[in-house]
Amino acid sequence: MTPAETPTQFYGADIAYVHDAGFSDFARAAADEVLRRMPAEKAAVVDLGCAGGVLAERLSGRGLEVVGVDLSAPLLELARQRAPDARFVQASAFEVDLPRAAAVCAIGEVINYQHDGTDLGPDRLTGFFRKVHDALVPGGIFLFDAAAPLRVGKSVRRGWTEGEDWHVAFEVAEDRDADTLARRVVAFRRIEGIWRRTEETHRQRLWPRSFVVAALKEAGFTVEVLTGYGDLPFPGSLIGYCATKAHA
Structure with missing residues (x-):
């Protein structure tokens, strides 16, 4: 048995491989949600926390321009192999510059992770929602899920x-x-x-549903709360959101 990688890594090579091999179902299901919900206007799809590129592969295969963003270099390596027609950027989902987009996705508790060395407080999340709203075309969607309090059924x-x-x-x-x-x-x-x-x-950081909905509305979105992506339901205290920017 070889030595372990350091515990301070965030999706190092082996855990990136395991995540991609065994935990990609939500990304597959979310890709179909994006295709069903996104507006007709031609613009990019931004996949924040793109992981191994499962969603990017499906959407770029439909001829869409896809920009994937992730902090993990091993995950991005997998994504580039899987979706060579997409463009990938190594960056924090909260800090990356967003292009004009028809859809922004953050699938798999992306907005919960505290991993880029900065505080993830309510003001930062609200500002992030405003940035996403500004990047979207009229009628564009922001599709994501977030872990809420009581995510763990016991201590x-x-x-x-x-x-x-x-x-x-x-x-x-x-x-x-x-x-x-x-x-x-x-x-x-x-x-x-x-x-x-x-x-x-x-x-x-766990986000109560009431706070997320209020912050999205404050940023200018109309909000639909989801219980799953398509036929794939969320487990307890994982909540989905489809936030839509108003048409001009």
Whole structure:
């Protein structure tokens, strides 16, 4: 067994591989939501927290201009291989300059993650919503999901799952006073017959639905709350949103 990668990484090579191999269902389902909901006006689709490019592949395959954004270099490497016609940028979803867009997506708790070294407070999230609104064409959509308080049914939740050449275990603890969550992820990946262990801890700020809806409306959106993407339902306290910019 080879040494672990450092726990301070954010989706390093092995956990990026596991995420892409085993946790891409929401991205696939969200791609169909985008195709169904986006306006006819020609403009880019921006995929914030694009991970391994599953959504980007589907949309660029339909001839759409797709810009994917992620902080993880290993995830972006996978995305570029999967969706060569899309453009990818390594950056924070909150800090990247947004092009004019028909749709902006943030699939998989993207707006919850505290990983770029800056505070993720209510003012920052509200400002981010305004930036997305400004980038969208009239009738454009902002499709995303966000973890809410009580994401963990009890104080600590543990579990594991596996694929052909990987296993992953997780431990999730929620601080209900601070509305934060810490998810410890331990992955084992087999490469050329050797198992390699990787550990990371991902931290999140949990957003109440009432706050998210109010902040989106303050930014100028009309808001629809979703219980899933298409036929794929969200688990408990994961909430979806489709925010639409008014037509001129």
